[in-house]
Amino acid sequence: MQATPVWRLLVDPPREGAANMAIDEALFEGVQVGGRPVLRLYRWRPPCLSFGRNQPARGRYDPGLAAASGIAIVRRPTGGLAVLHDRELTYAVAVGAGEIGGPRATYLALNRALIRALARLGLPASVAPPRSDRPLPLDRAGGHPCFAEAASGEVAVGRRKLVGSAQRCERRTLLQHGSILLDGDQSAVTRLQTGPGPHPVSDSTTVREALGRLPAAGELEAAIMAGFEQELGIRLEEGPLLTAEAERAARIEEKYRSPEWTWRR
């Protein structure tokens, strides 16, 4: 009989965007050098607008308006488009590429785990169907919000996106993180854009809207843990961020605070 794989679980307090991205990257690096797979659950304080790694943002978003609105800005290490992280729960998974499968297989498996978690709350989410049209090149999609539309395989309620996820693949290791929208809307992503419109608006839903209530404290986290364990056939072992990881994250955080990285495109 094969032993059940044990993944680490980190349930983190809310942090700033740069710190959150740095911790995800430090955990990703740990897995690259042979560490166990990790699931991290976290939130953002203050609210933060994140860009995808390669998304054109310079001249398309207004940092002054963001600052005046109390919204931080960070650029993620992963792909995709802009997300406002405010009333949401974020999950991050760092896992070897062979553990579940390749990037797409992992993407689908993690989305199925999230759907199972949401079902435990009584929320009927599903995988968005394949799209017949080709996605726009990133340089033309430019400032579009991530939640403007559900891409194939994403977690949606009907056709409205509930979870927006993105990946980075490096040295046969995958980092995938994503936002589970709890409440509010993504309109600030459009509001912070500069330049000529029309800016596409989000077509997203939230847990509150789909469930008719907000989950109690810890309820969604518990459902995610159970959903992941069941769907992936793993056991989660909760523990803290290790001292070496925290030190590494503190160094990485400098990159995520730097305008050179945030406004690289």
Place this chain on the structure above:
Amino acid sequence: MAEIPGDLLYTEEHEYLKPAGEDGVYFVGITDYAQGELGDVVFVELPDPGKKFGRMDVFGTVEAVKAVSDLFSPVSCEILEVNASLADNPGVVNSDPYGAGWMVRVRATTAGELDQLLGAGEYGKHIGQG
């Protein structure tokens, strides 16, 4: 089945090296198998011409919907040219990976490294084909 042209060389990370008609000069791109695994390519990040890379150095990234992956240099090389048309039309990496979807044209700078690449048959086995 992914297309694997018999006259090219390959890396285990799914890049190909294709003779560009001049001694020691090659086109580099990603294989048909890789583009299929990635899905719709929306962006390719490429280095400036003149830059030099060692064998298996990361020379750029490719982004399919939501997923960013590294591109590895099959051999030590100098970048001679990048495929500028990919900025407007990255989807050509999916539709014509070995032709119009090439990414960089390079000059190999270290003799003997080609021996370390995979032939079409070996690459086919690597991806579980053939």
